[in-house]
Amino acid sequence: MEIENKVFVITGAAQGLGKTFAQDLAARNARLALVDVNKEALEQVVDTCSKSDIEARSYQVNVADESEVEALFNQVSKDFGTVDVLINNAGITRDGLIARIKDGEIRKMSLANWQAVIDVNLTGSFLCGREFFVKLLEQKKSGVCINISSISRSGNQGQSNYTATKAGVAEMTVTWAKEMARHGIRVGAIAPGYINTEMVAAIREDVKQKIIEQIPTRRLGDPSEISHSVFYILENDYFTGRIIECDGGLRI
Ligand code: NAD
Secondary structure (H helix, E strand, O other): OOOOOOEEEEEOOOOHHHHHHHHHHHOOOOEEEEEEOOHHHHHHHHHHHHOOOOOEEEEEOOOOOHHHHHHHHHHHHHHHOOOOEEEEOOOOOOOEOOEEEEOOEEEEOOHHHHHHHHHHHHHHHHHHHHHHHHHHHHOOOOEEEEEEOOHHHHOOOOEHHHHHHHHHHHHHHHHHHHHHHHHOEEEEEEEEOOEOOHHHHOOOHHHHHHHHHHOOOOOOEOHHHHHHHHHHHHHOOOOOOOEEEEOOOOOO
16 A cells, blocks of 8 residues: 555554654655544644645544544544544553552452453554444545564563463454455454553553563564564555564564
8 A cells, every 4th residue: 555645543543653653654755544532642743744835733632432433533524534543552451460468458459440441452443443434435435554562472472461362362353354355345453562652651660670671672662663664564555364472582
């Protein structure tokens, strides 16, 4: 797919990977519908993208809310006249062991922390993917959906909730690719390792250092290295139903 002038919906675009995708795509003359719950930070990203004379708009939306997501895709289609690409990127963590003993007391992962991560990462990806495909089918056009999974999809300590969502996102990618290929729509995913964003900055420093020691390249990834994988999926018209692992060689 040619990138220039295509309309991209990017969720979680106020910071981290989503922000980098937006800025890198703006540099390639894409048109941007940027989505996040954090309105203020999102508008700053829109400003930096618009500076390169690119049409970029902000949409304050909670991806876990069905009616907000339906309204989002209707509005984006009205504002831009069409939609070509979805990057399903918004995500959160609420880490903790499933059950443990501390000072003789049992502690467990709360249902609220389980549900919050399921709602944003899994249900949010499902809702945005579904509404994106509806728009493409209505307009009888092709397009590309890119889901952001994670190295944690294979099972990571302290992340029952997150792992379940990222495994779900990876397998939905395969399913959607099979279902949508007949309409000329491709679906791919990226499973990043530990990338230098605000999400990873929140990890305790000593824990982060131990993680870096395990990475064969001995460093965190840079967000631009995940953008590179986005460009690969966009530009390779034979790529669908697969997950790119970009993780410095780490296995967890
Ligand atoms: P981040 O925390 O820096 O940014 C996530 C963005 O999503 C934030 O701007 C946040 O406001 C937004 N968001 C959260 N909940 C939302 C909601 N309900 N609706 C709309 N927006 C919402 O995270 P990041 O590191 O940039 O991660 C981006 C994606 O990549 C996530 O799906 C994450 O799971 C995945 N990922 C990140 C890493 C990493 O090392 N950083 C590794 C693997 C996968």
